[in-house]
Amino acid sequence: ISEKHDKVFATGCLPIDQDRIDKEPRANAAFVVLARNKELEGVIQSLKSIERHFNRWYHYPYVFLNDGDFDEEFRATVKNYTSAPVEFGKIDNTMWGFPDWVDHEVAKEGIRKQGDAAIMYGGMESYHHMCRFYSGHFYKHSLLMKYEWYWRLEPEINDPFIKMAEANKTYGFTIAVKELRETVPNIFRYAAAYKRKNNLKSKGLWEMFLERPAEEEKPAEPEKKQEKLPDEILLTEPGDKNLDDIDPEAMEGESYNMCHFWSNFEIARLDWFRSKPYEDFFNMMDRSGGFWNERWGDAPIHSLAAGALLSPSDIHYFRDFGYRHTTIQHCPANAPARQLPREPYLEKTTEDEKKRIEEDEYWATADPVKENGVGCRCR
């Protein structure tokens, strides 16, 4: 870590220096929250999160908007959760609801039809009004006219740690990809041996990492017979009689599909890593010498350990988190911004990359298939 790195990477997050923050310029900006009285709980949740992680030092104002009237309880409670200025505004019928120029009955019939067709929110009139308000009106609301920037907030935004704890999750990821086979030629033989040695029955996640019977379009690849492991990579304890556990024949016909959770985004319980089973797993993998004789990444190590020790319900797929690293990205299906041309970057986009982006499109928009047991597919 050197000077060319940002300080946060060298020294960790900087202590908050309120004086410094106070001297920094502020944008002419506000948080905008569209909400209803009945969403107060969710609003508090969002406020707590944004205040705790950001706004308690920055004090950007909030503007709450509603097509109805915010009641006294809503106003008083919200003000309790921030020391920043708060304004409450009503949206009148010039910005909400059916405009004059549309036949209300025809419009309502259109909405009913979408309801009958089970289109998500399609049958909910208020939702249509909300979308239209956010499309063509909010920025002209009188309370927002004085601002140059806005940050939209919704009720019920979540803190992923708290969410994972509440849902009793151990490990969370955004992207699952295939590992480069040449970096881990023997990793699976060891991981499988660990699982067998410890009599671990799959809890359903292990299968995520198994080559499946080839699908229709692909003719089955002839199973490559793996060579016997060179003795020098079996760096087990002297006298360890478990070498036969690493016999490739002992994999019972299973082979690794190279899938792994991409660990450069990872939210997980440290106590899982600190647990005896994980520790044993790491030690066994380590003893094999694979970290030197091959180029094992931490991602397939974490993943195969999860496969051996955890069940799909322990895993959380952050499908709603946008994340990009190098050329691989995950873009949630409800954030179609990724479809915009990325000038001038687009011109430089290689064919390979274009393919990846197209694929990502597919991954992001595909139904969260229950494949792999964790609602994701491996790229």
Ligand code: GDP
């Ligand atoms: P989703 O995020 O697409 O599922 O939609 P939400 O139900 O979360 O609505 C988006 C935002 O609009 C949230 O901030 C809601 O509180 C707000 N909202 C949705 N419908 C109404 C409505 O009828 N009245 C008001 N005042 N706010 C609404």
Ligand code: MN
């Ligand atoms: Mn929402």
